[in-house]
Amino acid sequence: MMLPQTPPDTPGAEALWNGGWYRFARHLASPNFGPRPPQALVDLIVIHSISLPPGRYGGDEVQRLFTNTLDWDAHPYFRTIHGLEVSAHFYIRRNGELWQFVSCDERAWHAGTSHYRGRDNCNDDSIGIELEGLEGEPFDPPQYETLAGLCAAIPQRYPISHIAGHEHIAPGRKADPGAGFAWAHLRQSLGWPTQCFPQDVA
Numbered sequence: 001m002m003l004p005q006t007p008p009d010t011p012g013a014e015a016l017w018n019g020g021w022y023r024f025a026r027h028l029a030s031p032n033f034g035p036r037p038p039q040a041l042v043d044l045i046v047i048h049s050i051s052l053p054p055g056r057y058g059g060d061e062v063q064r065l066f067t068n069t070l071d072w073d074a075h076p077y078f079r080t081i082h083g084l085e086v087s088a089h090f091y092i093r094r095n096g097e098l099w100q101f102v103s104c105d106e107r108a109w110h111a112g113t114s115h116y117r118g119r120d121n122c123n124d125d126s127i128g129i130e131l132e133g134l135e136g137e138p139f140d141p142p143q144y145e146t147l148a149g150l151c152a153a154i155p156q157r158y159p160i161s162h163i164a165g166h167e168h169i170a171p172g173r174k175a176d177p178g179a180g181f182a183w184a185h186l187r188q189s190l191g192w193p194t195q196c197f198p199q200d201v202a
Contacts, residue, residue, distance in 0.1 A: 016153045020103030024149075025090065030066045030101035032087035032109045037124050042104070044126035045151060045163040046111055048088060049133040049177040053077040057094050057132055066091070066101045086110065088128040090150060096142030098150065104158065114169040117162055122169045127154060135167075136178035144182065148189035161196060168198040 016023055036042070052061035053075045061078075064070040065086065072082045088110040091099040102108040110128030114121065129147065133139050154160055165181065166174040183201035187194070194202040 017157045020105030025098040025100035030087040032085045033102040033106045036107045040125045042125050042158040043161045046126045046128045048130045048166045049135050050130045055134050088130040090129045092143050092146050093132045094140045096146040116169040135176035138180040164198050
């Protein structure tokens with residue numbers, strides 16, 4: 001079931017998107033991306049959580065990780081992820097501030113080994129959104145406000161029909177965003193059908 005989509009050439013969609021870049025995000029280009037496979041159907045949004053080091057908020061370490069400029073010696077935890085090359089399309093800070101690192105027309109490196117709605121390699125046809133937070137812990141109201149606005153804007157350009165957590169597309173390997181994420185709140189804010197959400201949160 002695909003959500004209602006505004007054709008990309010309509011004035012409404014034009015006001016939100018400049019190609020694959022969302023107009024209301026701060027843009028910081030990551031080198032960690034690639035082309036989507038030909039004919040990829042971008043129909044999935046994946047919600048993640050991240051903080052560097054884990055549980056510490058407010059710094060620029062996530063931005064540095066996604067742009068390959070993190071000082072690996074700045075904290076003992078960073079040595080455990082030394083050389084990691086990852087990205088997400090979007091990152092939402094605790095205060096609701098929105099960053100974008102990769103055009104949604106391109107393939108960001110956020111999902112890893114994954115499987116959902118009968119397909120492998122969710123990076124190929126998904127849009128990844130990182131929330132500043134720790135898996136299992138609560139998120140802040142401004143983050144939900146920004147996330148709901150972003151999730152409502154994405155179907156204006158892409159044929160979204162599913163939204164899931166990293167934990168749903170990589171069960172047993174990933175546990176984010178975790179039990180602290182209020183799926184019911186997001187579902188109510190968006191008004192999307194339950195079929196769009198994972199069964200265990202719908």
